[in-house]
Amino acid sequence: MAAELPVTCTRCVLPATFPGITFDAAGVCGYCQDAATAGSVAVARQQLRARMEAVIAASRGQGAYDCIVAFSGGKDSSYTLQSLVRTYQLRCLAVTIDNGFLSEQARTNCTTVTSALGVDFLMFRPAPTFMARMYRTSVTAGGVQSPAAIKRASAICNSCISMINTLMVTFAIQHEAPLIAGGYIGGQVPKDMAVLDLNLIQQERMRAPQQERYTQLFGPAAGHFFFIRQSLLQQHPNGHVTVINPMLTVALREEEILTTIQALGWQPSQDTGRHSSNCRLNDVGIAFHYRQHGFHPYVLELAEQVRAGLMDRAEALDRVQHIPDLATLTPQLAQIGLRPDGTAAPD
Amino acid sequence: MSDCTPQIARFMQSQFLVTFDGQRVTPTTNLFESGHLDSFGFVELITFLEREFAVTFSDEDLLSNRLNSLAGVAAVVQEKLRHGR
Numbered sequence: 001m002a003a004e005l006p007v008t009c010t011r012c013v014l015p016a017t018f019p020g021i022t023f024d025a026a027g028v029c030g031y032c033q034d035a036a037t038a039g040s041v042a043v044a045r046q047q048l049r050a051r052m053e054a055v056i057a058a059s060r061g062q063g064a065y066d067c068i069v070a071f072s073g074g075k076d077s078s079y080t081l082q083s084l085v086r087t088y089q090l091r092c093l094a095v096t097i098d099n100g101f102l103s104e105q106a107r108t109n110c111t112t113v114t115s116a117l118g119v120d121f122l123m124f125r126p127a128p129t130f131m132a133r134m135y136r137t138s139v140t141a142g143g144v145q146s147p148a149a150i151k152r153a154s155a156i157c158n159s160c161i162s163m164i165n166t167l168m169v170t171f172a173i174q175h176e177a178p179l180i181a182g183g184y185i186g187g188q189v190p191k192d193m194a195v196l197d198l199n200l201i202q203q204e205r206m207r208a209p210q211q212e213r214y215t216q217l218f219g220p221a222a223g224h225f226f227f228i229r230q231s232l233l234q235q236h237p238n239g240h241v242t243v244i245n246p247m248l249t250v251a252l253r254e255e256e257i258l259t260t261i262q263a264l265g266w267q268p269s270q271d272t273g274r275h276s277s278n279c280r281l282n283d284v285g286i287a288f289h290y291r292q293h294g295f296h297p298y299v300l301e302l303a304e305q306v307r308a309g310l311m312d313r314a315e316a317l318d319r320v321q322h323i324p325d326l327a328t329l330t331p332q333l334a335q336i337g338l339r340p341d342g343t344a345a346p347d
Numbered sequence: 348m349s350d351c352t353p354q355i356a357r358f359m360q361s362q363f364l365v366t367f368d369g370q371r372v373t374p375t376t377n378l379f380e381s382g383h384l385d386s387f388g389f390v391e392l393i394t395f396l397e398r399e400f401a402v403t404f405s406d407e408d409l410l411s412n413r414l415n416s417l418a419g420v421a422a423v424v425q426e427k428l429r430h431g432r
Contacts, residue, residue, distance in 0.1 A: 020361045146385040147364040165386075189387060192394045202409040206389060209380040 012303035013316045017294040019151055035307050042251070048194040049249035055195055055242050056088050056179070063176030066090040067244075070168050070182045071114070071121075072097075073106035074278035075254075075268075076247060077183035078113045078261045083246050084181055085117045092181075095171050097164050098125040099279065100132075101332065103269040106278035112265040124167065128335075130221045134159050135281065135336040137217050139288050140344055144217060152188065154285030154297040163225045169200065172241045173232055184245045187304030194248035200239050204228055253310050273324055283324035284332050288342055296320040351400060351428070352421040358395050359417060363388050367417065374418040384415070396420070402427040 007016040009029035014021055022030040038044070060066055067084060071077045071094035084090045094114050096102070114121035138144050138155040145158040153161065168180045184193065207227055214222040233239070258268075269277055275298050276282035289297040296302075299320050305311035326333065326340040337345050352374070359365050365372055365383040378384040384392070392414075393404060402424060404414075413419040 019364055143382070146383055146388060148362060148383075148388055149385065152387070162385075190391045190394065192390055193387075196390060199406055199409050202406075203386060205410070205412065206379050206384070206386055206415075209377065210382065213382075 008317070009303070011313075012306045013299055013313060013320055014303045015295050015299065015320075018299065019148070019293075029303075031303065032307060041308060044191070045249055045251060048191070051195045052244050052246065052249055053088075055244065056090065059178040059242065060090065062178045065093040065120075065175050065177040067092045067179035067181050068168055068172045068175060068177045069094045069119075070097075070164055070180070071095060071110065072183070072278045073102065073108075073110040073113070074183070074276065075257055075261060075266070076185055076277075078109060078264070078266050079252075079257045080181055080183040080246055081113065081119065082117055082260065082264060085119060090179070092119050093171070093175055093177065094119050094121045095168065096121070096123045097167060098123055099160055099281070100125070100128045100335065101279050101281035103272050103278055103280055105267055105269040106272070109266050109269075109278075113261065116264040122171075126163075126225060127221070130219060130225070132336045134163070134218045134222075134225075135284075136338055136344055139338060139342055141217055142292070150289070150293055150297075151300055152297075154282075154289035155292075156281060156285030156288070157297065166226050166228060169198070169203075169228060169241060170232065173200075173228070173236050178241060180241055180243045182243065182245050183247055185247045185301065185305075186308055186310075187301030189245065189248075191248055193243060194245050196243040198241050198243055200228065200233055200236060200241065204230075204233060251308060251310060274319060274322065281332050281336070284326070284329050284336075284338075287324045287326045287329070290323045291342070296323065350421070351424050352417065354399065355396070355421050355424070356417055358392075358399075359383075362391055362395075374421075375416050377415045378417075379415050389414075392420070396424055400424050400428060 008014065009023065009032060010027035011032040012029060014029045014031060024033060067090045069077065069081050069084060069092045071081055073096060081092060081094055084092050096110050110121065110123065135156050138159040144155060145162065149158045152158070172180050204227065211223060211227050214226050272278060272280055273283035275286065286297055302311065302316040302319055306313050306316045330340070333340060334345070339345050356367060360367070363378070363383045365378065367374060372381060397403060408414065408423060413423050
């Protein structure tokens with residue numbers, strides 16, 4: 001379904017419905033104005049890469065693995081994994097969280113890519129009952145995540161990302177890995193997350209106030225999936241892990257990414273919608289997000305790609321204009337116990 | 348030395364969509380408890396403070412429980428500016 005676009009930045013694709021946005025007289029948004037005065041993007045990217053490479057050099061050979069890679073079988077995490085293995089020669093453990101909506105092709109890609117790269121691979125599948133409740137509540141309760149999180153992703157994605165981030169830290173502690181890598185690209189997370197030192201105790205202090213609320217919303221298992229046990233934290237030798245997102249340090253067009261990973265045997269999924277290469281639930285999140293907030297949850301990321309010259313504006317506009325139709329997503333809705341109107345279906 | 352609070356408040360309002368209305372959210376409200384600040388937001392906040400005020404934060408700062416409200420953040424930044432770090 002093609003959405004009628006609200007007033008949109010004349011330079012990128014951010015709409016007037018985007019929270020906190022401002023425009024100048026020429027219709028250029030505040031994000032584009034800031035980017036124009038922020039200095040060379042290429043130089044900033046180079047500095048981030050130098051920082052990341054210094055951290056990689058200092059982290060090598062410390063634990064059983066150098067790096068836990070959050071690996072979804074999608075295109076960006078597949079590219080990230082090959083980069084860490086081939087370019088940086090890191091000993092990686094690829095970890096996939098099967099959320100119950102992993103496409104069959106993505107599952108095949110996980111095996112194909114890790115085999116081609118000679119990487120150890122672990123798949124973890126949380127109980128479907130927990131996942132269904134988490135996704136359903138994320139849509140129906142509203143405001144589960146921080147208010148600003150709606151700028152970055154749908155409620156469904158935000159809950160899933162938050163859970164996966166916690167699980168990756170857990171795996172890093174258990175496997176004594178000093179690094180955690182993600183396949184985030186520009187606009188999905190703050191740029192400084194190219195290299196981020198995590199003080200684990202401070203992270204848990206930040207999250208602790210939400211534990212009771214999460215347990216009420218998602219059930220007792222939320223404690224296990226969104227928070228790290230004190231006993232586990234105490235096992236850690238120095239209380240720090242470093243998160244790296246190598247794709248924030250390079251300028252790559254989608255075609256370049258696909259060419260590289262297809263050489264490893266990676267193939268695109270056909271049943272995951274336009275904005276995901278691994279998750280069959282993604283379109284449900286997009287549709288509800290657009291209905292609730294009036295803008296596409298990928299618009300910040302696509303605007304960033306346009307600003308960086310990695311995507312044509314017309315292509316980005318076309319992508320944010322097409323909102324998935326919930327009537328075509330009834331199997332996914334049934335799996336998480338939701339009706340197309342966003343209310344919980346009776347058991 | 349000018350008070351850095353208004354500048355930090357503007358950043359929090361635009362980035363975290365928090366409104367300091369003096370009732371539900373005040374300058375001393377713990378923004379983690381109120382749900383306005385998450386770990387991504389905290390990264391953005393620290394990056395902003397380091398860039399705008401040329402200060403750095405130690406593990407001790409991060410663990411001090413002072414960087415959880417507008418008033419706490421402004422006080423820590425003000426102290427750093429006073430002591431030139």
